[in-house]
Structures are given as structure tokens and as C-alpha cells.
Amino acid sequence: MKASPPLSKWEGATDEINMEKEKTKKVFIDGPISPQFIADSIQKHSTKTDIGAHNIFMGQVRNDVIDGKEVTAIDYSTYNEMAEKELHKIREAAFEQFDLTCMHIYHSLGIVKTGEISLFVFVSSKHRDESYKASRYIVEYIKAKVPIFGKEIFEDETYVWKKNK
Amino acid sequence: MKVKVLLFGIFSERADTSKITVEDVKDKNELLQRIGMEYPFLKKMNYLIAVNQEVINNNIELRDGDEIALMPPFAGG
Numbered sequence: 001m002k003a004s005p006p007l008s009k010w011e012g013a014t015d016e017i018n019m020e021k022e023k024t025k026k027v028f029i030d031g032p033i034s035p036q037f038i039a040d041s042i043q044k045h046s047t048k049t050d051i052g053a054h055n056i057f058m059g060q061v062r063n064d065v066i067d068g069k070e071v072t073a074i075d076y077s078t079y080n081e082m083a084e085k086e087l088h089k090i091r092e093a094a095f096e097q098f099d100l101t102c103m104h105i106y107h108s109l110g111i112v113k114t115g116e117i118s119l120f121v122f123v124s125s126k127h128r129d130e131s132y133k134a135s136r137y138i139v140e141y142i143k144a145k146v147p148i149f150g151k152e153i154f155e156d157e158t159y160v161w162k163k164n165k
Numbered sequence: 166m167k168v169k170v171l172l173f174g175i176f177s178e179r180a181d182t183s184k185i186t187v188e189d190v191k192d193k194n195e196l197l198q199r200i201g202m203e204y205p206f207l208k209k210m211n212y213l214i215a216v217n218q219e220v221i222n223n224n225i226e227l228r229d230g231d232e233i234a235l236m237p238p239f240a241g242g
Contacts, residue, residue, distance in 0.1 A: 148241030
């Protein structure tokens with residue numbers, strides 16, 4: 001199972017704003033998603049003045065305790081080809097069901113430590129109602145349908161495989 | 166005919182490989198039977214099967230070049 005190559009975070013970033021519904025969008029990011037990346041994403045949307053609301057969801061790695069051991073990181077991997085297909089379906093479905101201006105989904109691959117961000121979902125719309133609903137819809141869909149796998153790593157470097165509830 | 170079977174997560178770890186090639190297999194059920202014999206731990210685990218990147222719940226015929234994936238529970242988000 002090959003890891004995704006590290007992505008240049010700014011490659012095609014301007015294009016993303018202009019082409020909301022392009023076929024394949026970069027989703028996977030090597031390592032944690034930095035707060036700076038999130039701030040920069042927000043900044044980039046300030047030129048789209050038909051937007052009235054953004055809704056941002058961030059999934060952060062939590063220090064779950066399993067059998068008395070505390071999680072210190074998650075190591076994420078994916079079935080890349082299928083993940084891309086599912087993410088495309090999610091985008092199509094969300095644009096169809098909700099009146100959105102923009103949507104961006106980013107997920108980490110590799111090691112993300114507790115306290116760091118592994119999922120970033122950013123939706124924008126003219127009015128806030130759509131963005132609240134779309135954000136929830138997208139996050140639940142990702143958790144259910146996108147083939148991403150995770151090892152929960154403990155302080156002693158042992159691990160268990162994570163399962164979404 | 167032959168098909169490619171990809172293993173992910175804990176399956177890849179337990180089988181000590183992420184890819185298996187299986188020849189002359191008729192359908193999904195037969196494939197699972199054969200893989201189950203080779204890797205008995207699979208019989209006790211929950212998994213989803215995708216054929217050519219689509220999750221398949223029923224039995225279907227397999228064709229030369231199909232890509233099958235055995236996936237443990239997802240952990241995205």
C-alpha cells in the first residue's frame with residue numbers, strides 16, 4: 001500500500017477558488033493540517049464577495065484512553081483510488097443538496113499527533129443555513145464512506161487499529 | 166484470468182502483504198473462500214469488499230483484471 005506523495009499545499013490553490021466543481025481536487029495532506037493552512041484558506045475566500053457564511057469543521061486527534069493506555073498519535077493511510085472516487089461523490093452530492101458557493105475537504109495521511117488537526121472541511125454559502133447543514137452532511141459522509149484507515153499509537157509505541165463509531 | 170486483491174490496515178499487517186494475485190476465480194464468494202483458506206484470520210473479522218472501487222454486498226462475477234479490496238472498518242475524520 002503506497003503512501004501518497006507529499007502534496008505542495010499551494011499547488012493549484014487559486015484554481016480551487018475559481019473552479020468549485022473540478023473533477024479531482026487535492027484532498028490528502030502529508031502530516032497534520034496546520035492552523036496556518038486553515039487561516040490561509042479563509043483569507044483566500046475574501047475575494048469571493050457573494051459568500052455570506054463559512055462553516056469550518058476540524059477533526060483533531062484526541063487522547064483517547066484504551067485499556068489504560070493513552071493515544072499519542074494516529075497514523076493514517078488510505079485506499080487512494082477509491083477514496084478519490086468517494087470524495088468526488090461527496091462533493092457532487094453536497095453541491096446538489098445544498099446551495100453552496102464553495103467546498104473544500106482536506107484529510108491527513110501519515111502521523112498526526114494528539115492535539116493536531118487531521119480533517120478540515122470548509123463550506124461556504126450565501127446564507128448560513130446551508131453551510132451549517134452541508135458541513136454536518138459532509139463530515140458524516142466522510143466518516144462512513146471514505147476508505148481511510150488509522151493506527152492509534154500509544155506512548156509505548158504499541159498501537160491498535162481505529163474504528164469509527 | 167486473474168484478479169488483484171488489495172489488503173488494507175490490519176489485514177495487510179496480519180497477512181504480511183498488501184497485494185495478492187488470485188487466478189481463475191469465478192465470483193466474489195469463491196474468492197473469499199479461497200482467501201479465507203490462505204488467511205484464516207479473515208473469517209473472524211469484519212470487513213467491506215470493494216470491486217473496482219465500489220463496495221459490493223452481494224455476490225458478483227469477477228473478470229480478468231478486476232481489482233478487489235478487503236477493507237477493515239474505516240477510521241477517517
